[in-house]
Amino acid sequence: MFAAALAGAAWLLALGALALRGGDELTQPARTALVALPFVLLAGVPRPRAGSGRDDETSLHAGLLVAALALGPLAVAARFDQLAGRPLRETLLSAGFALVAIGLLSAAAQRAAARRAGGARHALAWLALVPGLPLLAGVVQLAPGSGALRTGLEFAARASPLTCCWERARAPLNAPGDAPGSSGWLPLVLAVAGLLLVHLAARAPREERA
């Protein structure tokens, strides 16, 4: 129920992102990444324990269903981006890897919820990787001065799928080589982040295995 409510909320937020209108063409966000944002944020939220004898199958199905729910809004967003003049290949890659990441994040959360132990580990990993790093980087950015800490955190924050989506969403249509969001490592980071969470959630403690 909790997972379904999260998926529903993400779907509604995604529709909101599709319905956004107005503004100057020169500052229009990349819709594909914008629509992926709520799903990336909410798909992997740690959820209450729901034990099941068929953990693997349940988590895989949960991941597939959430990705399937995101597919519709992402397809419409990709169409918007393509019609607005964004490169088709880049748009399809963003949508495809966002789907993979959403599926993996959701599967990881479901798997962690189905295990007796491992939920705390997943929750910590999710908290650090998804909302934690960008938040920390944002706080450090507000602090006066600069230095290695700020640079390091800004760099680390890019490992968060949330940051990747955000940067990709605000990338201008005609981005020079060094503009935010123009780096090509979004797909890789999204996929790695999802895989990491799955891995952490899947690792059962010794006593459970015994």
Added chain:
Amino acid sequence: MSLRSLHRAVVLLLLAAVATAQSGRLRLGEVELEGPLRGLQAECGGGDRLRLAGELAAGERLQLVVPVPWRAVRGDEAPAFTWTIDEDQARGRVRWRGWRATEDPAARVPSALRSRARPPVGADRHTLGLGALGVLAAGAALLGALRRRVALALGAAVLGAALAAALVEVEPAEVPDGVVVIEGSADAAQAWSRRSHFGHATVGEADALAQLVLETEPAEVALEVVHDLRAQAPTRLAAPGARLHLCAVVPAPALGPGLERNPGEDFEAAWWRAEGEWRRLGAWPSGAARPAGQPGLDAPGWLATGLPQGRGVLLARLRAGGGLRYLRWVGGD
């Protein structure tokens, strides 16, 4: 050094400065080509690129003046040319002869004319629409119903997504591509014409490249210029996601300070501001006296933005030759 020679030196320096000063994103350069050459292009830094369409046969020579994407920060740095090399053929040669010194057309009109609000041309807008929204909602409901039959649910999701993407609605752009605005003033002997495009533009034969000032919005976007080697096709300019404004100096419209009569073209619609009050004049045919009009202003917002206060202003929409044009003219006090 005598006073006279010093004076001459200063004058020469000023003339040189006028000759080489440049505004806009295009600058003319001279290049000498010797075939065989094909796939010729020049990287101009910051993602800017010049592509020379067409090819030269072996031994064929050509001397060209080409429009090169340019930014002030790069100064006189020459573009770096590359081309496709066929191993079984002799190699062609490209020689950069330098920038062509031309007078900057922008210097011929006051900066106040050039800095007026530009038309916000854009691509057609795409909206979700009720059809796509309905398909998305039905798809989500179906997914919930089929959650125990994952393969079927995935199939339904793919079909629904494809259908929803196909049902996206198109809303025409508020300001159409290719709109022309003629900026005039009672203070200026010449007017400034600006043709605005979104993403792509062509420079036809009518536009003399040397007389053209290309502005991009934002200023620092990557620009690609495709120029035909044999000038058989118009030069194409591309800056996806940016606005391209093709500007040139044109003769000023013959409008007297009082504007009692329209001595020029038919105005499809006109708006007149006098003593701070706007009036909608409606259609104003050529040669006719100024209509009394109604109080109010329903001109496009961008057209009536940023105009000097305390002066008479005429805004007019002209439709001639299939294109949409506006006149923005600031009169006397």
